[in-house]
Amino acid sequence: MQSFQRSSKLIFAAFVLVGSLIAFLLSPTQASADPDHVTLTWTGDVRTTQTVTWRTGFTIKPGRVEYREANSLFPQGGDQMTAEVQGLATNVGNMSIHSVTLTGLKPGTRYLYRVGDGTSWSEQYQFTTAADYGQSFKFLVFGDSQSINYLAWRTTLHTAYMANQDVAFFINVGDLVDVGQDYKEWNAWLGASKGVIDTIPVVPVVGNHETYTPNRTYSMPKFFTVQLKVPNNGPEGLTGQVYSFDYGNIHFSVLDSQAGEERGFVPDMLELQKAWLEKDLKATDKMWKVILIHRPLYHNRPKDSDGDLREAFLPLIDKYQVDVVFSGHDHVYGRSYPLRGGVIDKLNGTIYVTAGRSGTKTYQRAMAKDHNEVFYNPVDESNYLTVEVSGSTMTVKVFQRSGFLLDEWSLEK
Ligand SMILES: [Fe+2]
Known part of the structure; x- marks a missing residue:
């Protein structure tokens, strides 16, 4: 009987632990003024453009990306581009999605970048543009x-x-x-x-x-x-x-x-x-x-x-x-x-x-x-x-x- 109770308690504890983990992983992450969900995709030429998208709490003020080639000091002298901002109503609250396509990049080149509002910035990230054709x-x-x-x-x-x-x-x-x-x-x-x-x-x-x-x-x-x-x-x-x-x-x-x-x-x-x-x-x-x-x-x-x-x-x-x-x-x-x-x-x-x-x-x-x-x-x-x-x-x-x-x-x- 004791062993049955012990097993039941262990199963229950494991159940709670797994349940908590799932609840934690699926819990609503509130958007804030700090950018998150920084995502790279392409909307243009993979050699010379890079699209960057991220999220903040709801704001109508568009965010900015600051970027520069990786072989130079960053962020000193970085270029900036202003994003398009789009309000998004979701089941975990309102937020804003910022997205910008960096253009005029050099093929086969590593860039450093960060996103923000022009005053406060995210951590620093990097990406590399596609090389010109002919390379593996x-x-x-x-x-x-x-x-x-x-x-x-x-x-x-x-x-x-x-x-x-x-x-x-x-x-x-x-x-x-x-x-x-x-x-x-x-x-x-x-x-x-x-x-x-x-x-x-x-x-x-x-x-x-x-x-x-x-x-x-x-x-x-x-x-x-x-x-x-x-x-x-x-x-x-x-x-x-x-x-x-x-x-x-x-x-x-x-x-x-x-x-x-x-x-x-x-x-x-x-x-x-x-x-x-x-x-x-x-x-x-x-x-x-x-x-x-x-x-x-x-x-x-x-x-x-x-x-x-x-x-x-x-x-x-x-x-x-x-x-x-x-x-x-x-x-x-x-x-x-x-x-x-x-x-x-x-x-x-x-x-x-x-x-x-x-x-x-x-x-x-x-x-x-x-x-x-x-x-x-x-x-x-x-x-x-x-x-x-x-x-x-x-x-x-x-x-x-x-x-x-x-x-x-x-x-x-
Ligand atoms: Fe499917």
Whole structure:
């Protein structure tokens, strides 16, 4: 009996401890006059611009960025640019989001920067602009980070970055958070990303969970688009969620697969994206074409779904010979055979990759399918990908968070 009581007490204590930790991690972080959530993204040329976004308590006074090349004294003689400020009402209070795109930067150059109101300033951060074309580069890809807490995301992101400090940016393929219109989630996600997202830009992809409200209704992903500024070149009604950009010899096209969730707001979203993607892929002359889309076009769920996405995008992917499509959503790592028209085509096929998971959520029921050359369900440990591009070679490596290599493959042009 005593042993039963002791066990019960221990279980209760563990329950309280875990509950407190979760409550702490998801607790509202009040915005203040001090900037936080300092985030790097791109809205312009990756060689000569850098977009910086951050948060303060509600104010109509726009913030400023002070910046200077890292090989000179800072902040003495730093240049300053004034941000655009946008008020944001959230379930944890009103706040202001400040964002500015630094322009006229030198390619391949490290800069120091800080954000503030012109009088008081944040700590000092740094970023490096992309080199001119022709140089090799590397980036990280993360599957869904949505979690009951964001310790797993923090650990996965920071571990991956520590092991690959030469990466130029990181991609998150969507479902960054569990409830996209609950700002507590963004406090946790952006807090966990601090130390990386202020040093290398994030390339964000919108997922279905970005559209969820605390009442389990759907919304356009406002908290995603207000914080994560991207090139303003998407179709009307989907700017901030659908976009494209070039880094080195890769052209990236980023799509929004949330037809079900966003249909009430943008009824013809797949038609709009089809027309946009056709123009976008036709216009690029880059060696590599890569698509980022949250829901995989070839998935690993027991029941078939997302035929509307395949119908919309597969003909264009085949027509323009897209090299790789990176996705998330299924929380597994899957690599397809090179596919064209749904059949293996080793010469002209596209590789479809599902990137695994960087948060806590797993799907035991996910299964390998005929399209998979490699399949791994990361139920035991989160994972990440590195992608290295050196001229006509693209090499992808897939690691467990602890460093074990799960898969390695490369494409040659
Ligand atoms: Fe998802």
